[in-house]
Amino acid sequence: xxxxxxxxxxxxxxxxxxxxxxxxxxxxxxxxxxxxxxxxxxxxxxxxxxxxxxxxxxxxxxxxxxxxxxxxxxxxxxxxxxxxxxxxxxxxxxxxxxxxxxxxxxxxxxxxxxxxxxxxxxxxxxxxxxxxxxxxxxxxxxxxxxxxxxxxxxxxxxxxxxxxxxxxxxxxxxxxxxxxxxxxxxxxxxxxxxxxxxxxxxxxxxxxxxxxxxxxxxxxxxxxxxxxxxxxxxxxxxxxxxxxxxxxxxxxxxxxxxxxxxxxxxxxxxxxxxxxxxxxxxxxxxxxxxxxxxxxxxxxxxxxxxxxxxxxxxxxxxxxxxxxxxxxxxxxxxxxxxxxxxxxxxxxxxxxxxxxxxxxxxxxxxxxxxxxxxxxxxxxxxxxxxxxxxxxxxxxxxxxxxxxxxxxxxxxxxxxxxx
Amino acid sequence: xxxxxxxxxxxxxxxxxxxxxxxxxxxxxxxxxxxxxxxxxxxxxxxxxxxxxxxxxxxxxxxxxxxxxxxxxxxxxxxxxxxxxxxxxxxxxxxxxxxxxxxxxxxxxxxxxxxxxxxxxxxxxxxxxxxxxxxxxxxxxxxxxxxxxxxxxxxxxxxxxxxxxxxxxxxxxxxxxxxxxxxxxxxxxxxxxxxxxxxxxxxxxxxxxxxxxxxxxxxxxxxxxxxxxxxxxxxxxxxxxxxxxxxxxxxxxxxxxxxxxxxxxxxxxxxxxxxxxxxxxxxxxxxxxxxxxxxxxxxxxxxxxxxxxxxxxxxxxxxxxxxxxxxxxxxxxxxxxxxxxxxxx
Numbered sequence: 023x024x025x026x027x028x029x030x031x032x033x034x035x036x037x038x039x040x041x042x043x044x045x046x047x048x049x050x051x052x053x054x055x056x057x058x059x060x061x062x063x064x065x066x067x068x069x070x071x072x073x074x075x076x077x078x079x080x081x082x083x084x085x086x087x088x089x090x091x092x093x094x095x096x097x098x099x100x101x102x103x104x105x106x107x108x109x110x111x112x113x114x115x116x117x118x119x120x121x122x123x124x125x126x127x128x129x130x131x132x133x134x135x136x137x138x139x140x141x142x143x144x145x146x147x148x149x150x151x152x153x154x155x156x157x158x159x160x161x162x163x164x165x166x167x168x169x170x171x172x173x174x175x176x177x178x179x180x181x182x183x184x185x186x187x188x189x190x191x192x193x194x195x196x197x198x199x200x201x202x203x204x205x206x207x208x209x210x211x212x213x214x215x216x217x218x219x220x221x222x223x224x225x226x227x228x229x230x231x232x233x234x235x236x237x238x239x240x241x242x243x244x245x246x247x248x249x250x251x252x253x254x255x256x257x258x259x260x261x262x263x264x265x266x267x268x269x270x271x272x273x274x275x276x277x278x279x280x281x282x283x284x285x286x287x288x289x290x291x292x293x294x295x296x297x298x299x300x301x302x303x304x305x306x307x308x309x310x311x312x313x314x315x316x317x318x319x320x321x322x323x324x325x326x327x328x329x330x331x332x333x334x335x336x337x338x339x340x341x342x343x344x345x346x347x348x349x350x351x352x353x354x355x356x357x358x359x360x361x362x363x364x365x366x367x368x369x370x371x372x373x374x375x376x377x378x379x380x381x382x383x384x385x386x387x388x389x390x391x392x393x394x395x396x397x398x399x400x401x402x403x404x405x406x407x408x409x410x411x412x413x414x415x416x417x418x419x420x421x422x423x424x425x426x427x428x429x430x431x432x433x434x435x436x437x438x439x440x441x
Numbered sequence: 442x443x444x445x446x447x448x449x450x451x452x453x454x455x456x457x458x459x460x461x462x463x464x465x466x467x468x469x470x471x472x473x474x475x476x477x478x479x480x481x482x483x484x485x486x487x488x489x490x491x492x493x494x495x496x497x498x499x500x501x502x503x504x505x506x507x508x509x510x511x512x513x514x515x516x517x518x519x520x521x522x523x524x525x526x527x528x529x530x531x532x533x534x535x536x537x538x539x540x541x542x543x544x545x546x547x548x549x550x551x552x553x554x555x556x557x558x559x560x561x562x563x564x565x566x567x568x569x570x571x572x573x574x575x576x577x578x579x580x581x582x583x584x585x586x587x588x589x590x591x592x593x594x595x596x597x598x599x600x601x602x603x604x605x606x607x608x609x610x611x612x613x614x615x616x617x618x619x620x621x622x623x624x625x626x627x628x629x630x631x632x633x634x635x636x637x638x639x640x641x642x643x644x645x646x647x648x649x650x651x652x653x654x655x656x657x658x659x660x661x662x663x664x665x666x667x668x669x670x671x672x673x674x675x676x677x678x679x680x681x682x683x684x685x686x687x688x689x690x691x692x693x694x695x696x697x698x699x700x701x702x703x704x705x706x707x708x709x710x711x712x713x714x715x716x717x718x719x720x721x722x723x724x725x726x727x728x729x730x731x732x733x734x735x736x737x738x739x740x741x742x743x744x745x746x747x748x749x750x751x752x753x754x755x756x757x758x759x760x761x762x763x764x765x766x767x768x769x770x771x772x773x774x775x776x777x778x779x780x781x782x783x784x785x786x
Contacts (some may be wrong), residue, residue, distance in 0.1 A: 134490065177561065259673070378482040403479065404479060
């Protein structure tokens with residue numbers, strides 16, 4: 023007589039322990055990867071958060087008709103007006119070296135800023151006006167507390183004399199930290215205090231637009247044909263293997279292809295989102311095709327068979343009944359592919375998009391750069407203040423990546439039919 | 442949309458896309474060295490702001506890559522200017538000539554010092570070029586007129602005055618122009634302090650070059666990538682290591698790292714400018730003369746770059762870390778640029 027209960031209970035405690043061990047190992051793995059993620063996010067946010075604030079210095083400039091002709095604002099020398107104002111604020115500064123330090127407290131953009139403020143508001147003209155201008159990168163580092171004043175003067179970027187001047191300005195309320203709108207509304211610059219991400223953001227958007235317009239219709243077209251209509255033979259096997267291989271090809275290879283074909287043979291303009299988008303489309307195509315085929319395959323064959331049985335042609339059956347059900351999966355694949363393309367730099371290097379571009383591009387035929395390229399260029403810049411910009415640009419890129427992936431998930435949740 | 446209209450639209454879009462490059466460029470196109478990039482972009486930005494011309498586009502492709510693009514043809518679809526952290530080679534001039542690029546204007550813009558730095562908190566060390574060569578070359582003299590694979594693992598084995606720490610130098614990879622310049626100026630400079638090696642130069646130039654330029658591969662020299670900021674960060678984390686990078690990074694990070702004295706000279710702005718500091722290289726850019734007048738603004742850009750405001754001793758490029766040429770040399774080069782006199786090798 024076999025005691026089933028006893029047999030079923032045989033080693034039960036041990037099996038339960040193994041179960042618990044496995045589950046704890048799984049939780050541990052998730053915890054460790056989460057910890058890495060948190061460390062990464064915290065360090066990036068800590069480095070980049072400062073970008074929200076920007077130091078400004080107030081200068082009292084003379085804008086009488088002698089200095090600035092109201093009829094002809096562009097003719098005035100705002101640089102000398104600015105320097106005069108700084109000398110007035112610190113009359114004790116007289117040596118050439120000291121003066122250079124004084125002028126270095128404000129950004130090289132400051133003279134242009136005064137001009138712009140006057141153009142926006144001509145009522146400022148005539149008499150003395152106190153205007154806020156952007157502080158230089160080194161002054162900003164001091165004002166935001168990133169300079170270690172304990173160090174000997176020689177080891178600091180900001181000298182004792184500059185610190186004394188900045189302390190005086192701070193005490194008089196002539197220096198402040200304000201919201202840094204410029205970071206989001208201006209293009210790249212070699213001066214960290216005025217460098218912004220708008221040009222690279224616009225470049226990325228235009229590039230992705232071209233990439234999407236090219237790769238999405240082509241990708242789902244290829245997927246539909248291969249999955250629903252193509253005869254299953256050696257040829258289609260070969261194509262399938264090649265598509266899977268292409269998905270694993272390093273992205274720089276697509277850049278080289280773009281260089282020789284799009285730029286070389288077709289003679290398209292260098293550094294433009296058009297070519298960038300075309301290259302990235304080549305890279306995204308396999309991803310979209312594979313995801314779309316998987317989406318088509320997940321639709322139960324009964325849908326198609328029912329349509330065919332009722333007299334629909336194969337094209338009607340696929341387009342009216344299979345495609346609408348598979349669409350969310352295809353879109354998800356496309357968005358994931360786009361997110362991948364958004365983070366690419368290597369292929370863009372080959373086609374000239376790793377470039378210093380100040381102007382914000384407005385069409386796909388204007389030279390542009392992309393967000394990850396901007397991060398790469400800023401990370402390479404010697405100026406210390408670019409560290410903050412680099413981290414901030416990474417935050418912006420991550421935000422867009424997370425948004426895109428979120429949209430992919432929401433789309434799937436909302437539209438997906440479960441069987 | 443009728444089928445015919447659709448075809449029409451498609452054809453128009455396609456032709457527009459393919460025919461677009463035929464339109465003339467209205468901005469200057471610059472490629473080349475990543476070392477010259479910070480200076481070139483600074484001038485480009487100021488030029489764009491202070492004139493009515495469009496801001497030039499500056500690509501960072503490396504000196505070699507830049508010259509290859511520059512020499513790939515004479516049409517407006519090729520770059521107008523290329524930056525280089527070394528002088529153009531005669532093979533590159535030939536390549537240019539083959540592709541119809543004949544008149545090249547050379548402009549020397551200044552110097553860049555290469556420093557060997559370690560983290561603050563250590564004593565600054567004093568190295569000679571010979572010490573650097575013995576520490577980093579693959580094969581070194583064994584003291585009896587022959588070569589041996591580099592046996593040194595500690596600095597004080599080379600020179601008893603140096604600290605007793607492991608030789609560990611972080612520097613750029615072979616693809617970098619900084620590495621080329623470092624090999625040529627520092628390693629070769631130390632290499633030829635041995636008379637018999639110097640004599641070798643006349644007999645067997647190839648062997649001499651390979652001996653003097655080859656860096657050891659046993660882990661004492663660590664290729665740390667092209668990003669100099671990364672090297673500075675690694676030095677902070679590893680106080681015993683030394684790093685090789687450009688002077689502007691030393692200047693910006695003086696609160697983290699210090700430059701070693703080389704042959705008794707500190708890597709300081711004035712000392713590099715005077716030519717006292719031994720590891721300094723010249724920076725150049727090259728202009729296609731045929732593009733002057735075709736692409737708008739080239740002459741004005743050149744004038745801006747060679748103005749005292751830019752490359753002078755108190756110019757804005759000096760603030761960015763460019764070591765200016767001497768007054769005479771600046772006058773000389775500015776004159777050449779003004780008359781667009783062609784390159785002579």
